[in-house]
Each structure stands twice: as structure tokens, then as C-alpha cells.
Amino acid sequence: MSNRFDAVVIGTGQSGPSLAARLSGAGMRVAIVERKRFGGTCVNTGCVPTKALVASAYAAQLARRAAEYGVRIPGEVGVDMKRVKQRKDAISERSSRDLEAWLRGLANCRVIEGHARFEAPQRVSVNGEQLTAERIFINVGARALVAPMPGLEQIGYLTNSSMMDVDFLPEHLVIVGGSYIGLEFGQMYRRFGSRVTIVEKGARLIAREDEDVTQGVLEILRNEGVEVELGAECMSVEKRDARIAVRLDCAGGAREVVGSHLLLAVGRVPNTGDLGLDKAGVEVDARGYIKVDDELRTGVPGIWALGDCNGRGAFTHTSYNDYEIVADNLLNGDRRSVRDRITAYGLFIDPPLGRAGMTDEEVRRSGRKALVGKRPMARVGRAIEKGETQGFMKICVDADTRQILGAAILGVGGDEAVHSLLDAMYAKAPYTTVQRAVHIHPTVSELLPTLLGELRPLA
Ligand SMILES: Cc1cc2nc3c(=O)[nH]c(=O)nc-3n(C[C@H](O)[C@H](O)[C@H](O)COP(=O)(O)OP(=O)(O)OC[C@H]3O[C@@H](n4cnc5c(N)ncnc54)[C@H](O)[C@@H]3O)c2cc1C
Numbered sequence: 200m201s202n203r204f205d206a207v208v209i210g211t212g213q214s215g216p217s218l219a220a221r222l223s224g225a226g227m228r229v230a231i232v233e234r235k236r237f238g239g240t241c242v243n244t245g246c247v248p249t250k251a252l253v254a255s256a257y258a259a260q261l262a263r264r265a266a267e268y269g270v271r272i273p274g275e276v277g278v279d280m281k282r283v284k285q286r287k288d289a290i291s292e293r294s295s296r297d298l299e300a301w302l303r304g305l306a307n308c309r310v311i312e313g314h315a316r317f318e319a320p321q322r323v324s325v326n327g328e329q330l331t332a333e334r335i336f337i338n339v340g341a342r343a344l345v346a347p348m349p350g351l352e353q354i355g356y357l358t359n360s361s362m363m364d365v366d367f368l369p370e371h372l373v374i375v376g377g378s379y380i381g382l383e384f385g386q387m388y389r390r391f392g393s394r395v396t397i398v399e400k401g402a403r404l405i406a407r408e409d410e411d412v413t414q415g416v417l418e419i420l421r422n423e424g425v426e427v428e429l430g431a432e433c434m435s436v437e438k439r440d441a442r443i444a445v446r447l448d449c450a451g452g453a454r455e456v457v458g459s460h461l462l463l464a465v466g467r468v469p470n471t472g473d474l475g476l477d478k479a480g481v482e483v484d485a486r487g488y489i490k491v492d493d494e495l496r497t498g499v500p501g502i503w504a505l506g507d508c509n510g511r512g513a514f515t516h517t518s519y520n521d522y523e524i525v526a527d528n529l530l531n532g533d534r535r536s537v538r539d540r541i542t543a544y545g546l547f548i549d550p551p552l553g554r555a556g557m558t559d560e561e562v563r564r565s566g567r568k569a570l571v572g573k574r575p576m577a578r579v580g581r582a583i584e585k586g587e588t589q590g591f592m593k594i595c596v597d598a599d600t601r602q603i604l605g606a607a608i609l610g611v612g613g614d615e616a617v618h619s620l621l622d623a624m625y626a627k628a629p630y631t632t633v634q635r636a637v638h639i640h641p642t643v644s645e646l647l648p649t650l651l652g653e654l655r656p657l658a
Pocket residue numbers: 209210211212213214215232233234235236237238239240241242244245246247249313314315316338339340341359380470473474505506507508512513514515516517518547
């Protein structure tokens with residue numbers, strides 16, 4: 200193939216490959232470029248491996264609780280970290296390999312391994328080769344943010360990427376950052392057998408959630424012995440013998456945590472600094488995210504940005520939805536827009552949090568008149584039967600339109616159960632549609648209609 204294409208896709212994250220397949224399937228000559236591992240963050244260092252590790256951690260925890268279920272496991276439950284890693288690697292590697300094979304098998308699509316860099320609005324270079332195309336799609340993702348912290352350059356630290364190589368049990372893992380990634384790693388390593396301390400600079404964990412949600416999450420973690428230090432506004436680190444000391448405030452070192460390993464989980468930064476965007480005239484915001492409109496077009500005609508690098512989402516499903524929006528608009532003449540997307544995500548601690556739509560706090564700020572229903576998982580039959588009664592479910596609805604505004608299900612099966620509410624939100628159905636639906640017994644979802652019959656004004 201020559202180096203003139205109808206479309207060039209940079210990155211094989213969660214939108215690039217599907218887009219390449221759809222465009223090449225429509226008869227376009229496509230090149231897709233990947234500089235590292237096929238599948239990007241989700242497949243190699245994000246969702247897939249962490250959820251595989253969460254599953255191992257769940258097995259360990261359930262084994263420890265076996266006696267509660269009348270199951271005898273003689274001796275102490277042990278975790279073989281090498282086997283845990285092997286299992287995780289096998290799942291990730293297969294996913295990456297399958298994706299690569301699929302891409303290489305696509306007709307009209309050339310797969311190029313290397314770092315792509317813009318040379319002009321319609322031209323990128325890879326390994327010295329110039330690729331030109333009227334359409335260029337950027338799906339370069341993000342990486343762990345290493346925020347400046349006094350002392351950091353003198354010590355070794357881990358990120359979500361280097362955690363993937365860990366095949367031993369850290370004696371005491373200190374995690375800086377009390378948000379989604381930090382909490383998932385925190386609980387899983389506690390369950391593997393490490394002492395774990397999560398250090399968060401804010402006054403509470405995952406501050407974007409409602410207070411009752413963060414409190415519920417905090418209780419779940421503390422019940423398992425995860426230590427949590429909040430309000431660490433001014434952190435610094437230093438090497439102390441073979442250990443790492445994290446000071447939590449600047450006021451004379453009164454509070455500190457000394458651990459064996461340090462994991463930084465303080466946020467993500469887009470991979471846009473080494474793309475030559477200036478040569479194409481593509482603008483980024485102050486944090487490096489590529490500026491796009493609601494149809495994910497950059498300011499330069501013929502260049503789109505999809506996935507985490509556009510700052511409009513930070514999840515696999517949002518990146519995939521970006522692909523759907525761009526492909527349908529280009530190939531079907533649709534006018535799909537990122538504005539039609541409803542916020543939804545999971546926090547995959549155990550039990551998980553499934554979230555959809557607005558938080559109660561956002562509803563209050565919007566000034567809407569709203570109703571809310573809330574039920575502890577201790578009053579959900581399925582949770583009782585499974586012996587997993589931590590957490591609660593709550594739903595918020597608009598008192599005037601009767602549409603569901605938001606939901607949080609922190610509890611067993613919450614990541615799945617939230618979808619029936621999410622779908623009702625997409626359908627713009629009144630909450631009474633779900634209230635009158637007959638759900639399967641015994642499930643967590645079964646209680647959603649009941650909960651919608653118990654609504655009270657949002658305080
Ligand atoms: C620990 C962790 C856990 C997560 N868990 C979840 C979860 O449970 N659920 C969820 O929805 N999301 C989760 N996420 C987020 C999710 O992984 C991302 O939102 C998702 O991968 C979307 O990424 P993307 O499509 O933007 O690009 P990415 O997956 O980041 O891929 C971008 C690709 O582009 C390549 N690339 C970059 N620059 C260039 C270049 N110049 N030339 C060529 N190639 C380039 C990269 O090598 C990479 O392969 C998690 C993230 C982390 C870090």
C-alpha cells in the first residue's frame with residue numbers, strides 16, 4: 200500500500216480499532232498506528248487487568264469468610280501473587296493479542312507499529328514514513344499523572360502501569376490518591392494480605408460522589424482494615440532506610456505514614472504532548488486535553504479526537520461511545536452528539552458502586568424539586584442470602600417531570616442493577632415505568648420498583 204490513505208487512526212485504545220474497522224469496512228483505505236501495546240490502557244494497564252485482580256482478591260476474601268457460609272477450609276488462606284499475576288497477564292495478553300489479530304485481518308486496513316506525530320494538518324510521520332489522509336482520528340489516551348511532590352525524585356514509586364509487573368506482596372502499600380483507581384488497588388492489596396494505607400488530600404474519598412456514598416465506601420474499606428488518612432493537604436515523601444515515609448502535612452511532620460511501597464493514583468494526564476499537535480494547529484486546553492466540539496471534531500477540519508484525550512470522558516464506555524458518535528455522523532449522516540450521553544460508571548471495589556446520572560448534590564445545585572428513595576442493602580433479600588449486605592441503593596427523580604435524575608447503587612450487584620435505571624433515563628421514561636415493572640426474584644434489581652414507591656422529598 201502507498202502512504203496515502205482515506206483515514207489515519209492514531210492509537211488503538213477503545214475507539215480507534217472499532218473506528219478503523221468501520222471505516223475500512225465502508226471501503227476507505229485506513230492506517231492505524233500503535234506505539235506500544237494493542238488495546239491501550241483498558242486492556243493492558245486499566246480495566247481488564249485490574250478487574251482480573253479484583254476477582255482474585257474477591258476469591259481470597261470469600262475463602263477467608265468461608266466458615267460464615269458453613270464451608271470448611273483447613274488452614275490459613277494464602278495468596279500466591281505469582282499465580283495472581285499470571286492469571287491477570289493471561290487475560291490481558293489474550294485480549295491484546297486478539298485485538299491485534301483482528302486489526303491485522305481487516306481488509307483495507309494497514310497496521311503500523313510506531314509513534315505517530317503530526318507534520319501538517321493532513322500528514323503524520325511514523326518511523327520516518329509520511330502518511331497523508333483527509334481524515335485523521337486521534338485516540339491516544341492518557342497516562343498516570345505524576346504530580347510534583349517534594350522528595351518524589353529521590354524514591355521509587357509505582358503507578359497503575361508498573362503495578363502490573365508486581366508479582367509479590369508489598370508488606371505495607373501506601374497509596375496516594377483516594378479516588379477510583381486508588382480505592383480499587385487499596386482494597387485488592389488488603390485482601391491479598393498487604394497492610395494498606397490510602398492517603399487522600401481532600402476531606403473525603405471520591406469527592407465527586409455524595410457524602411453518604413463516600414461514607415459508605417469508607418466504611419467498607421475500613422471494615423476490612425484498609426487505613427485511610429484524609430485531609431493530607433501538603434504531602435512530601437522521603438526515603439527512610441529501606442522504607443518510604445509519606446508526611447501528610449507541612450506543620451512539622453506530626454502526621455506521617457511509613458510503608459514499604461508507594462503507589463501514586465492522583466489522576467491522569469492526556470498523551471498529547473508528543474503528538475506534534477502544534478504543526479497541525481490542533482488546540483489543547485490548559486491541562487493538555489484536545490479541544491473538541493460536541494461531535495468530537497477539533498478546530499481543524501478533518502481531525503477528530505476520541506477517548507480520554509478529549510477530556511469529555513474518562514472511561515472505556517465513553518471512549519467507545521465517541522467512536523459510535525464519530526462513525527455514525529460520518530457514515531450514516533447522523534447528528535449524534537456527546538451531549539446525549541448520560542454520566543454512568545462503576546467503582547469496582549467489593550461491593551461495587553454503580554452510578555448513573557446526577558448526584559443528589561448536583562440535583563440540589565440545579566434547583567430542581569426532587570424526590571429521593573433510599574434503602575440499605577441489609578433490607579435486600581438477595582444481599583442477605585449472599586451474606587453481602589454492605590451499602591445501600593438510592594434513586595433521585597424529578598418531582599415535576601417524574602424522570603429519573605440519578606442513581607447510586609453501592610452494594611452487591613450494584614454495577615449491573617443500575618443499568619435498568621440508566622436505560623429508563625435514556626428512554627426519558629417516567630419513574631413509574633420502572634416502578635410498575637415486575638423484576639425477577641430474588642435479585643438486587645427486584646427492589647428498585649419498591650424503592651420507587653417509597654420516594655420522599657430530597658432534603
Ligand atoms: C487502573 C485503571 C483502571 C480503570 N478501570 C476502568 C474501568 O473499570 N472501567 C472503565 O470504563 N474505565 C476504566 N479505566 C479507564 C479506561 O482504561 C480508559 O478510559 C480507556 O482505556 C479509554 O482509553 P482511550 O480509548 O482514550 O485510549 P487508551 O486506552 O489509553 O489507548 C491509547 C493508545 O494510544 C497509543 N498512543 C498514544 N500516543 C500515541 C502516538 N503518538 N502514536 C501511536 N500510538 C499512540 C497508546 O500506546 C495507547 O495504546 C481505568 C483506567 C485505569 C488507569
